[in-house]
Amino acid sequence: MATMKAVVLRKPFEVVVDEVERPTITDPADVLLRVDLTAICGTDLHPYDGRIELEEDVVLGHEFVGTVVEVGSAVNLVSEGDRAVASCVVSCGHCRNCNRGRPGQCAGTRIFGLGLTFGSLSGGQAEYVVVPNADLTLRKLTDEGAGNDEDKLFVGDIMATGYEAVRKVIRPGDSVAVVGAGPVGLCAAMSANVLGASRVMVVDKVAARLKEAEAIGAVGIDASVTDPTEAVQDLTDWRGADVVIDAVGHPSALLSACALVASGGSISIPGVYLEDSIDIPFGDLYLKGVSIHQGVANIINYMDETLALIAAGKLDPSRFISHRMPMSEATEAYRMFAEREATKIVLDPTR
Structure with missing residues (x-):
């Protein structure tokens, strides 16, 4: 053998x-x-x-x-x-x-x-x-x-996963917020730049990962010292992000994505979820007309x-x-x- x-x-x-x-x-x-x-x-x-x-x-x-x-x-x-x-x-x-x-x-x-x-x-x-x-x-x-x-x-x-997460929802000129600066999140941020985003913002708590996000042209938002919702609102004239990528796959990340997304915007979820159920502000998402995209890449x-x-x-x-x-x-x-x-x-x- x-x-x-x-x-x-x-x-x-x-x-x-x-x-x-x-x-x-x-x-x-x-x-x-x-x-x-x-x-x-x-x-x-x-x-x-x-x-x-x-x-x-x-x-x-x-x-x-x-x-x-x-x-x-x-x-x-x-x-x-x-x-x-x-x-x-x-x-x-x-x-x-x-x-x-x-x-x-x-x-x-x-x-x-x-x-x-x-x-x-x-x-x-x-x-x-x-x-x-x-x-x-x-x-x-x-x-x-x-x-x-x-x-x-x-x-x-990770490259194809991050790329698809952005590509299937973005329109040229959209603002994009990525929750999670792990490898998939960084690939999504890199893809957003290639696919025509007007501004890319990346939320994380790890300084080294945020530094890498900034090196590829994104605005790094350190969630350990700054309220991400306020930061994204400030950077988008208080509209919120047109596209939000949940690249983490954790209920806290999804709640953050729900808070960051603009009316008429999209949440795209390449992060892996295994929970049977998650509490999210569904009524708010309904009133804002938010589309949610998810699934195995x-x-x-x-x-x-x-x-x-x-x-x-x-x-x-x-x-x-x-x-x-x-x-x-x-x-x-x-x-x-x-x-x-x-x-x-x-x-x-x-x-």
């Missing part, structure tokens, strides 16, 4: 690097990828802190780029030796929602590294990973234009756009990487990320 090293969740708050069975192709549409870079995502913290309950010894991770080492007989768009990035969400491509352009709501949605509940796909924080439905899930990478593999790594999740719809914008030098999400670490130090990397000592951590499976 061939083995490999991988990041394994033993139980909440216990992540180890262990030797596990190397995956193999079982379907003609599969590709076996050697993982060259992988990242820790905010969604990985949900099983880490017990918010999502997984079975024991799940291989984590759903952001990765790699090199194709084996292709199934039904795969046409990538070949052995190609570099490729994978969507974190695997869709069937032919169900009703997929046909309606909503692959994130595919009847058979699967997500790498989130256990049985999300389709039992082994994760990408490993030396190798099998990518199902590869012609739909993967995008072949080239060296043309700007950007590097670290930029393209994020097209499989339609990653594959936006991979080509974000790759093109990276190649054009318009998006450079690798700037948000705060730490590059060997995969052998994944235990410490998860601790750092959970404690907000890092903005984004990329792991090298070869070390």
Whole structure:
């Protein structure tokens, strides 16, 4: 039995690097990828802190780029030796929602590294990973234009997620407020600038993250010292933000988004919610005519756009990487990320 090293969740708050069975192709549409870079995502913290309950010894991770080492007989768009990035969400491509352009709501949605509940796909924080439905899930990478593999790594999740959250609601000239300056929030702020926002404001309490938001042209609002609602009102002539992005996925963030949004505006929620119910000021939102957009991101719809914008030098999400670490130090990397000592951590499976 061939083995490999991988990041394994033993139980909440216990992540180890262990030797596990190397995956193999079982379907003609599969590709076996050697993982060259992988990242820790905010969604990985949900099983880490017990918010999502997984079975024991799940291989984590759903952001990765790699090199194709084996292709199934039904795969046409990538070949052995190609570099490729994978969507974190695997869709069937032919169900009703997929046909309606909503692959994130595919009847058979699967997500790498989130256990049985999300389709039992082994994760990408490993030396190798099998990518199902590869012609739909993967995008072949080239060296043309700007950007590097670290930029393209994020097209499989946070860059496409942040981009979609803005793109589906913005009109040129809109003011945009982003609640949460984590990786998705920063990608949303970067996207808002590209998509024609007149002003971008980012709300957070972590100074380093706010500094990064300001470096890409956003106005940083430190919620630990300033009332975000008053700050956004002041910056928008007391209208509120036309678009508010909840990039946190916590009831307090959603309440903040409700307070920040302008009449006739939109709240877009890329943050992950698992609560059965949340108290929000629904009557106020109704009277203001606010639209709310949410759900698992339609990653594959936006991979080509974000790759093109990276190649054009318009998006450079690798700037948000705060730490590059060997995969052998994944235990410490998860601790750092959970404690907000890092903005984004990329792991090298070869070390």
